[in-house]
Amino acid sequence: xxxxxLLLLTGFSTYTLYAQSAVQKRYQTELIMAxxxxxxxxxxxTFTFTGSLSLxxxxxxxxxxxxxxxxxxxxxxxxxxxxxxxxxNGEDIVIENLTVQDTKGDGIKTMNVKGITFRNVKVExxxxxxxxxxxxxxxxxxxxxxxxDGCTAIGASDAGIYVGQSRGIVxxxxxxxxxxxxxxxxxxxxxxxxxxxxxxxxxxxxxxxxPDLVQKQGGNVRVFNNYVHDNNLPNFxxxxxxxxxxxxxxxxxILAANxxxxxxxxxxxxxxxxxxxxxYLFTQRPITDKTYYPFATAISIHDNVYERKAGPPTSYGHYxxxxxxxxxxxxxxxxxxxxxxxxxxxxxxxGMPLAGRRICIRxxxxxxxxxxxxxxxxxxxxxNATPYDCQLQPLKAAIVNTR
Amino acid sequence: MRTYLLGASLLILxxxxxSWKTTAVPEKLSDYGFxxxxxxxxxxxxxxxxxxxxxxxxSDYAEKLRFVxxxxxxxxxxxxxxxxxxxxxxxxxxxxxxxxxxxxxxxxRQLLETRLLVHQPGGWKALxxxxxxxxxxxxxxxxxxTKTVQYVDGQGSTRQHAYMIPNLNQCKGCHNRQEVMTxxxxxxRQLNGNLVYAGAASEENQLLHWQRTxxxxxxxxxxxxxxxxxxSKPETGSLNDRARAWLDINCAHCHNPQGPAMTSGxxxxxxxxxxxxxxxxxxxxxxGRGSGGHAFDIVPGNPDESILIYRLHSTDPGDMMPELxxxxxxxxxxxxxxxxxxxxx
Numbered sequence: 001x002x003x004x005x006l007l008l009l010t011g012f013s014t015y016t017l018y019a020q021s022a023v024q025k026r027y028q029t030e031l032i033m034a035x036x037x038x039x040x041x042x043x044x045x046t047f048t049f050t051g052s053l054s055l056x057x058x059x060x061x062x063x064x065x066x067x068x069x070x071x072x073x074x075x076x077x078x079x080x081x082x083x084x085x086x087x088x089n090g091e092d093i094v095i096e097n098l099t100v101q102d103t104k105g106d107g108i109k110t111m112n113v114k115g116i117t118f119r120n121v122k123v124e125x126x127x128x129x130x131x132x133x134x135x136x137x138x139x140x141x142x143x144x145x146x147x148x149d150g151c152t153a154i155g156a157s158d159a160g161i162y163v164g165q166s167r168g169i170v171x172x173x174x175x176x177x178x179x180x181x182x183x184x185x186x187x188x189x190x191x192x193x194x195x196x197x198x199x200x201x202x203x204x205x206x207x208x209x210x211p212d213l214v215q216k217q218g219g220n221v222r223v224f225n226n227y228v229h230d231n232n233l234p235n236f237x238x239x240x241x242x243x244x245x246x247x248x249x250x251x252x253x254i255l256a257a258n259x260x261x262x263x264x265x266x267x268x269x270x271x272x273x274x275x276x277x278x279x280y281l282f283t284q285r286p287i288t289d290k291t292y293y294p295f296a297t298a299i300s301i302h303d304n305v306y307e308r309k310a311g312p313p314t315s316y317g318h319y320x321x322x323x324x325x326x327x328x329x330x331x332x333x334x335x336x337x338x339x340x341x342x343x344x345x346x347x348x349x350x351g352m353p354l355a356g357r358r359i360c361i362r363x364x365x366x367x368x369x370x371x372x373x374x375x376x377x378x379x380x381x382x383x384n385a386t387p388y389d390c391q392l393q394p395l396k397a398a399i400v401n402t403r
Numbered sequence: 404m405r406t407y408l409l410g411a412s413l414l415i416l417x418x419x420x421x422s423w424k425t426t427a428v429p430e431k432l433s434d435y436g437f438x439x440x441x442x443x444x445x446x447x448x449x450x451x452x453x454x455x456x457x458x459x460x461x462s463d464y465a466e467k468l469r470f471v472x473x474x475x476x477x478x479x480x481x482x483x484x485x486x487x488x489x490x491x492x493x494x495x496x497x498x499x500x501x502x503x504x505x506x507x508x509x510x511x512r513q514l515l516e517t518r519l520l521v522h523q524p525g526g527w528k529a530l531x532x533x534x535x536x537x538x539x540x541x542x543x544x545x546x547x548x549t550k551t552v553q554y555v556d557g558q559g560s561t562r563q564h565a566y567m568i569p570n571l572n573q574c575k576g577c578h579n580r581q582e583v584m585t586x587x588x589x590x591x592r593q594l595n596g597n598l599v600y601a602g603a604a605s606e607e608n609q610l611l612h613w614q615r616t617x618x619x620x621x622x623x624x625x626x627x628x629x630x631x632x633x634x635s636k637p638e639t640g641s642l643n644d645r646a647r648a649w650l651d652i653n654c655a656h657c658h659n660p661q662g663p664a665m666t667s668g669x670x671x672x673x674x675x676x677x678x679x680x681x682x683x684x685x686x687x688x689x690x691g692r693g694s695g696g697h698a699f700d701i702v703p704g705n706p707d708e709s710i711l712i713y714r715l716h717s718t719d720p721g722d723m724m725p726e727l728x729x730x731x732x733x734x735x736x737x738x739x740x741x742x743x744x745x746x747x748x
Binding site: 024025028029031032033050051052054055056057078079080081082086088089103104105106111112131132133134135136139141142157158162164165210212213214238239240241242285286288289 | 545546547549565567570571572573575576582660663665666668678679680684685686687688689690691692693694695696697698699710719720721726727
């Protein structure tokens with residue numbers, strides 16, 4: 001009898017390995033058949049899926065669970081699809097009140113959606129942070145009018161909340177922790193990132209511009225009122241990805257972005273680089289994209305609070321030698337790093353960037369900064385704040401139209 | 404009260420059935436009349452024409468039978484820059500199957516699914532019909548299915564693996580140009596090869612056949628028609644041409660500037676001439692753990708350090724490419740691509 005039961009159980013598990021669960025079929029059918037303007041209600045409970053769920057070519061759809069941790073879509077053991085939930089080519093889509101767990105690839109990917117709102121959504125990889133976790137938690141790409149509100153992202157091996165190649169973005173009231181990057185705005189325009197908490201990631205918030213992409217020249221990004229703390233997690237991103245080069249202990253890193261306004265944030269206990277401003281040249285990756293602009297210009301860092309515990313910075317990977325060089329001077333690691341690489345075309349006769357393209361750093365509590373002069377092999381490393389003591393025109397608030 | 408409720412629910416049921424009926428598509432493959440005689444024999448009806456592609460998409464070693472049905476009296480106009488522009492009313496039919504024994508077709512086969520691309524006035528529509536276990540008919544399936552297949556492969560080994568039948572959304576995951584559902588395979592260059600037609604003694608070039616039977620108009624001399632090499636036949640093209648042909652049909656439906664993978668900046672269509680866009684010393688963008696720890700998509704001379712090889716070799720859904728429809732490793736094409744990268748300077 002026992003043996004029969006055992007056989008029955010093994011038979012059953014083989015079956016469930018290959019066959020779709022009834023709930024997967026039910027929800028996927030609903031997503032396919034949904035009429036524009038309808039709401040798809042997900043029940044409370046934990047539901048296991050072996051393949052991605054997807055919604056496409058729809059307008060004015062709400063996908064609504066019963067709450068974070070109440071409606072849990074688990075993709076543990078996923079065998080098909082590169083993400084948990086995928087939404088493509090839509091308009092006015094809302095995803096709210098649910099949790100997506102343990103996807104093999106990205107958590108929720110939305111592409112080519114005009115008007116996408118994530119509200120009270122959690123994406124997480126359970127267990128300790130590891131390279132096998134999926135890349136992005138919330139992943140809108142090439143979208144317009146993106147709102148991420150009250151969301152949580154945990155354990156992504158790239159970025160927890162990642163907005164890429166999009167336009168018109170608000171990320172607010174959200175938490176990101178135990179990711180490589182907490183929140184990342186990449187090749188995107190007109191973004192406001194505020195009232196978030198990014199903690200215990202490798203890097204808290206990243207604003208990046210990368211080459212070879214369809215949408216280049218991100219910018220007009222405002223980062224304010226965020227609490228960015230204790231981002232000292234050892235980097236666990238797979239090599240090859242740009243975030244694998246982020247040093248643990250990074251609060252905010254601006255890479256080759258143009259027009260970034262950073263104010264009223266608290267950068268606390270980010271032990272190596274509370275705020276970094278670097279050009280793509282600093283990464284020493286090759287650039288073949290002739291239309292790519294690799295410099296960070298028009299950056300304003302003001303009215304933020306900087307604090308950290310005494311002690312050594314990370315000695316991790318790409319930045320280890322750099323920190324050693326700085327430490328040789330016998331001084332403390334500064335809070336704000338600038339690689340010192342300017343676009344030669346924007347410099348005036350005195351070697352200073354033109355007024356609208358400068359990097360301005362002032363009025364920060366406990367401000368300390370360093371110019372690495374990386375473009376000239378770190379020859380004239382300087383802690384002189386005077387060249388950065390300036391003010392840029394405030395950026396306009398991001399205008400986002402969603403339901 | 405109770406009768407009222409019963410009446411209301413019956414009314415709702417009736418309304419549902421009526422609305423279903425008006426928008427319904429045939430539920431059975433047999434409803435279409437695409438095939439003559441026993442459906443499982445897949446003998447095309449008089450107005451249904453079989454075709455093959457020179458270098459097809461790899462689908463876990465499944466074999467495919469392809470057919471086209473044009474609307475009565477209509478034809479396709481020649482164009483060789485993209486997939487042929489089939490008129491509204493066209494249906495493309497593709498049946499997936501596994502021979503029980505790849506070494507001996509007489510041992511029979513298991514039909515799995517028949518996919519249709521139907522060109523309606525509003526655009527192409529994808530439908531999937533799943534074959535029943537008796538192999539008497541195939542039924543419409545909206546939400547997809549996963550089956551287990553077992554067969555003896557070309558080397559005589561018994562293989563068993565999962566086989567995924569896509570849901571309707573997943574069809575568009577590949578059949579997608581600027582968010583418009585589009586066929587992938589039947590282009591002039593892919594059709595420019597031979598086929599033995601029913602009742603014919605010898606093989607005939609498909610383009611010439613289509614021209615002769617009035618299916619294709621405006622065709623130039625055959626010698627002027629482009630031709631995709633057969634990826635596995637060195638006599639049909641150089642190493643580079645065969646590798647590019649394989650990447651074009653297997654990857655470029657997403658990896659093109661109008662496809663779903665445009666976000667990556669990687670373009671694997673045969674027309675691409677920019678080495679970085681083709682992946683050569685290109686850094687990944689959103690590969691995540693799909694990078695396999697490598698710095699570049701393609702490292703000339705070094706397939707083992709190339710992300711492209713890593714992702715084609717993986718069967719983990721978080722790493723692998725294509726993202727869907729592959730449970731096995733296509734050893735033979737990997738060999739081709741490895742040699743292609745090895746030969747790069």
